[in-house]
Amino acid sequence: MSSNKSIKNKPAKAIVLLSGGLDSATVLAIASQKFDCHALSFDYAQRSMSELNAAQQLAEAYSASFQLIHIDKGVMAGSALTDENIAVPDYDVDVESIPVTYVPARNTLFLSHALAVAEVMSSQDIFIGVNAVDYSGYPDCRSEFIRAYENMANLATKAGVEGRQLTIHTPLIDKSKSEIIRMGNNLAVDYGLTVSCYQANAEGEACGSCDSCQLRRKGFEEVGVLDPTRYF
């Protein structure tokens, strides 16, 4: 938890989207080096709610203020992550289509809440842990989506129109999972606090077989350090 915060110069406020997973925990560590962070987490009736406990603990660890936002059940329906009747599939490296764990418009809804909160808090910086290398093929994790969102956001708000331009920071966008873990280790991120599994149980224990578990496991193996994940 290194910090460049100056006692004399109050650091600027940044909004950090925090899922409680490995990627967003690393992003919070990066953002905390320069910004006073406000963490946003979302209850969207997702399968794994234990990630929200992880998010709150991570926010506390980085002295970030924490806001849990509710999105109505049903708005992002039809995904294995939001519908108990659709099973989370095991990882399959050969699948090229967008998997059933895709959640409709998820990052758009998350960023849109962050955009409103940023304007209310007079923040011009939003951090999101998307990455386009070791990910699940979701369209809203790509750089072209993020740039289009940023362009839209600066046309949408009073702040944008008046010249207080918003920047969406994606420090992980071109990083592999192992590179992200190395970055986090350099910043002393406690990955034991994080939950990556799509179907973690109430205690935050992981399945070991879903996309997210497999990508995480592979990343730690490549780095050659122990993954503190607990499996059920």
Place this chain on the structure above:
Amino acid sequence: MSSNKSIKNKPAKAIVLLSGGLDSATVLAIASQKFDCHALSFDYAQRSMSELNAAQQLAEAYSASFQLIHIDKGVMAGSALTDENIAVPDYDVDVESIPVTYVPARNTLFLSHALAVAEVMSSQDIFIGVNAVDYSGYPDCRSEFIRAYENMANLATKAGVEGRQLTIHTPLIDKSKSEIIRMGNNLAVDYGLTVSCYQANAEGEACGSCDSCQLRRKGFEEVGVLDPTRYF
């Protein structure tokens, strides 16, 4: 309530953002001519909640399914429409800046919910009653914002990536208030069901002095028909 619905060919589904005001009621009437409409209204702890009753009655009048979505109180704070401590100002034609009734990222949040619901319902059409002529100077009512949103939305979703492109329809974008009222009268819209006032009371009665009341009153006067608005 004219309709081109064919009995043999089921009409496509459209998502219509419905505030309960004059503009969105007219849009619902327009959309209902070609589409099977699903109306979305929002409880964002706004000052005038009676507009939600108006929205529900309008949806029923057009046989549209109705969904009320909740947005957490505080996410869109700091506006005269969401903060009881900030008074709604009287209409002032000379004011060129964005007024205190501006709500942070409101249309972005509304459209982002609509985007998720559209994908879940396999709809490729969203209708929104923004207009850039007789409006209050809000940045998220301009055509350039809508086009940027549509561009972003088609990069964000599985539907967009797979070629089922979304269109955001803005049939009022270049219309004055009086032109909108003429369009609605031609479609037999019952404006007695609508509530435009920023601070309408629980019975849906209007103040007569805010931006929204004044623009509406001026529009009806130009058309030369009676405004059924009830004032408190």
